[in-house]
Amino acid sequence: MNSAAEIWERVLTLMEQTMTKTTITTWFSEAEAIALEESRFILYIPTDFKKEIVVSRYLPDIQKALYDLFSANLDVVVLGQGEKEKYVRRDSASRFLPGTEDYTFERFVVGNSNKFAHAAAMAVADRPAESYNPLFIYGESGLGKTHLLYAIAHAIHQEHPDYRIVYIRGDAFTNELIRAIREGKNQEFRDKYRSADVFLMDDVQFIAGRDSTQEEMFHTFNSLYEEKKQIVFTSDRPPKEMLRLEDRLKTRFEWGLLADIQPPDYETRVAIIKNKAIRMGVELPEEVLTYVAENITANVRQIEGTVNKILAYRDLMGSNVDANAVTRAVRDIFKDTTDILPTAEVIIEEVGKFYSIDDTALRGQGRTKETSLARQIAMYLIRNMTKLSLKEIGKEFNNRDHTTVLHAIERIEEFCKTKPEIAEVVKDIRTNVNNRYG
Numbered sequence: 001m002n003s004a005a006e007i008w009e010r011v012l013t014l015m016e017q018t019m020t021k022t023t024i025t026t027w028f029s030e031a032e033a034i035a036l037e038e039s040r041f042i043l044y045i046p047t048d049f050k051k052e053i054v055v056s057r058y059l060p061d062i063q064k065a066l067y068d069l070f071s072a073n074l075d076v077v078v079l080g081q082g083e084k085e086k087y088v089r090r091d092s093a094s095r096f097l098p099g100t101e102d103y104t105f106e107r108f109v110v111g112n113s114n115k116f117a118h119a120a121a122m123a124v125a126d127r128p129a130e131s132y133n134p135l136f137i138y139g140e141s142g143l144g145k146t147h148l149l150y151a152i153a154h155a156i157h158q159e160h161p162d163y164r165i166v167y168i169r170g171d172a173f174t175n176e177l178i179r180a181i182r183e184g185k186n187q188e189f190r191d192k193y194r195s196a197d198v199f200l201m202d203d204v205q206f207i208a209g210r211d212s213t214q215e216e217m218f219h220t221f222n223s224l225y226e227e228k229k230q231i232v233f234t235s236d237r238p239p240k241e242m243l244r245l246e247d248r249l250k251t252r253f254e255w256g257l258l259a260d261i262q263p264p265d266y267e268t269r270v271a272i273i274k275n276k277a278i279r280m281g282v283e284l285p286e287e288v289l290t291y292v293a294e295n296i297t298a299n300v301r302q303i304e305g306t307v308n309k310i311l312a313y314r315d316l317m318g319s320n321v322d323a324n325a326v327t328r329a330v331r332d333i334f335k336d337t338t339d340i341l342p343t344a345e346v347i348i349e350e351v352g353k354f355y356s357i358d359d360t361a362l363r364g365q366g367r368t369k370e371t372s373l374a375r376q377i378a379m380y381l382i383r384n385m386t387k388l389s390l391k392e393i394g395k396e397f398n399n400r401d402h403t404t405v406l407h408a409i410e411r412i413e414e415f416c417k418t419k420p421e422i423a424e425v426v427k428d429i430r431t432n433v434n435n436r437y438g
Helices: 004-015 021-028 048-070 083-094 115-126 145-159 170-183 186-194 211-226 247-253 266-279 286-295 300-317 323-329 331-335 344-355 359-363 369-385 390-396 402-418 420-435
Strands: 032-036 040-044 075-079 135-138 165-169 198-202 230-235 257-260
Touching (some): 004 032, 004 040, 004 048, 040 083, 075 083, 115 145, 115 257, 135 145, 145 165, 145 198, 165 170, 165 186, 170 186, 170 211, 186 211, 211 230, 211 247, 266 300, 286 300, 344 359, 344 390, 359 369, 369 390, 369 402, 369 420, 390 402
Parallel strands (some): 040 075, 135 230, 165 198, 198 230
């Protein structure tokens, strides 16, 4: 008895014990159960006359049957003509991109560093596919690109609830394509993305260098663009700096508008801190605002995390929020960020995901060109991102000799100087590793 329809069938069965079959058929034959909420049962009757009769005569009978089923009093809401559609739209809005409800334009703090990108995103949300198509927003991690992407989605959904809005990360797009090819579901994959009214891709840089993914993106882009559907990308760099991205995609990504986001200036950082604190019901002293804004300079996400920690420290320790308390609360954020080191296992896992190579194969003896390169990159990143010795790194790869590890590291160091496409791969994987910790 999970669905509202199943519950309604049980209700009718219980009411048949006290009503004639004719009464049930006459007044409830068109009734449709819409939803069971926490304390309400939603029913729809398309005929206004029948709705009025049910509400005036039979509501207590429905409530009694529901009480018999759940041992709890539930309100019964009967929707009439035209009301079902409104309810479904409102319910759909509440379930749209769950967990992203706070990422709206109203909650995006605008400053000199992001004013242009914000204005472009607003224009796209107001007039999808009429201008700035595609919109390409780029900037370093943690500056608000994803916030703007979700804000566009929520604004368009509010005005056009019937639009099909698709959000996907670049690496997830690749993984879905691999799965679709493996399971023979290429057409289902294409239908999912090419039927979108609004297509939003976060971190598009992760499709670069992947032949099948770029081919699929090329045709998906063309299909959406020709159908005048809105396309928005975010990336940590502009298209021209994606060295492994095909030229035909670079060209298309630049067809519309490029908008960059820079690290927030001091005034914007103060505004972000104030905004975050007020939303959490506290007003921070001026000295605290100044202290945080002067110490956290590059990353909006870190600013918000700092405010969260200050308020948690206040609640748990019962301390006044003054400069001394703040210093104690966020000491690790200001001084010890470099001490948060990834594990070798996480690095190997991310390298494996990037190259679609199993962890066991990456650690093993496989000598294909791609596997060998991926293994050497893993060794290089472990050496640079952890405190493991050459011998300890060798143990992670089936007890390889430390000289083998050293050779791998030196080779990747040389590649990073002489082969820009390899340097870009290393940067992408390093970003993915860091994202696991922040």
